[in-house]
Amino acid sequence: MSRFLTPHAVSLPSTVPFTGPETLERQSGIPFRARLGANESVFGPSPAAIKAMEEAAAGAWMYGDPENHDLKQALAAHLGISPAHVAVGPGIDGLLGLICRLTLEPGTPVVTSLGAYPTFNFHVTGYGGNLTRVPYKGDHEDIDGLLAAARTTKARLLYLANPDNPMGSHHPAAVIEEMVANLPDHTLLILDEAYADLAPQGTVPQIAPDHPQVIRMRTFSKGYGLAGARVGFAITNPDLALAFDKVRDHFGMSRLSQAGALAALADQAWLAEVRSRTLAARARLSGIAHSNGLLPLPSATNFVTMDCGRDGDFARRVLAEMGARGVFIRMPGVAPLDRCIRISLGDDRALDSVEETLPQALKAAG
Template structure:
């Protein structure tokens, strides 16, 4: 019998885990069917009708590879962001882009700074390429910018990661605060600014895009406000030399024709995205009011979800599991103090009404 080929040392030493257990897997394991899918921050408002039509038309060409350079989409995004096309990097969502960033910048043993309880897929990729994570706890429900910068300096980190607006809290920083943070990061440390939820944030949230700054990569996605999570398409804004380096390692045919067509059509339908953003803002206010009525509190949010602090990790776990038994999928962050929270996506008005009713009924049991 042939011997078993050994895995690479990095892979062999990794825990048997993934960043998120998909809700479909939990459905199969528990036998519960999801009726309200409010745990993955997908947009239940759907996508632009123009995007839907464009994707249907492109489906007839799905026997062909997609344009490896995403030329039409690249041109439109360059126009919208006032950058040259060579400053854009494309991937199958921000998740793939984070993996490419880790691969491009990290050698085994290199230090990386992030927040304790921040987006776990980034950590997943860092560890997958042998990086060493240094995690800074949140402070007052927000990323601790001062400690993130000082930790990056003390550890000699190659990368510091910050989501703005944040996942899982929904909190955010202004452009001025981010520029001050940027100035405190060591020169040879890359800032990865994850802006997956930027469309939902106040206008003053994002600092001006400087395509000539080699020390920052900003990631964006069509999964949230554009309602195209299943199409798997995202992009990054970076220095042209950074983008050129990614050409050496990226999956050149990783974005299919339907995704490219849908994303381009969605960009040309800004009115649809504005309506989604407006409805989400209304839903955030409803969730905050609901939390107050139940004796809980909601974190201020500039995303398409709200983190509701229910008072304790035990109560949060109880409510999550009880809601699941009634077909409501929400998530609870994995580390203190964030594990006191239910993270709930802002759904349609009908979904929000149904969620409020079920949470009220479930919370009565939790408070007894």
């Protein structure tokens, strides 16, 4: 270990939140024929976004606009808020790191759900925060439990994803609105809405953009199909949005990605098409689950989580057997959620692969 690291840095693991599919391919020597593990959008980005990035490629010698001005203006107009309510960053992952950096000191209490997004936990631990994990209630994040834990621990941050990953469940808008009304004064709610673009109507709550205790996280990685471009944004009160300027990497946004996101936002017809394909693929994938004796959980996202009806060891074997057959999927990390496997939606070809390999994998897993 390098002697220049801080004691805290020494204490942090070098383990990563997720192993990438390319790493798994290098380990096995076999390329995946279906890439359905990372909740990427197999339907791809808007053709207009692809074109915008192609056209921006020759201009890659220029740094991107450090203010993300055009994208913030367009987001504000699209959302009916002001640009001062928006902070842009390299994906929700990057923004979660920044909000942790802005708010956490060693030992600061933070509340999340047991089994929720590991990258948030990575950042909390990375900045020395003290995580309390509240078990899910069935297949939903337990909002009353989260609020109670926030009160008990005097949490500064409370993380909730709605719709939820990895279970795919959601709470209706009114439930989230009530949660916001009941936040303890000392708590900032991080509402991760990565999947909001694909959720059923009535999922996205009304929250005053000036609310001092809420920061919403959105992304171009899911519905807009631009995961590899790294563009996320936060919606919050102007004070907190401005605080990102204290610590963010001002020239850190790719110029191509700025162009791609701007074009993707402008092409709402493509997002509607993706929503439509999402509904169809969800139905087909849920049907495949049923046909194999698995219970597909209702999904408000671009993946279907399937209860395999046995324990985590079994589900891990199913996952490994799917991987051995060239289908990359993932699963929840902790019990009791890990009785499930999680399969991202795909196009017909990708879902054909699932239809073919899932029965074989289940059989092989015993």
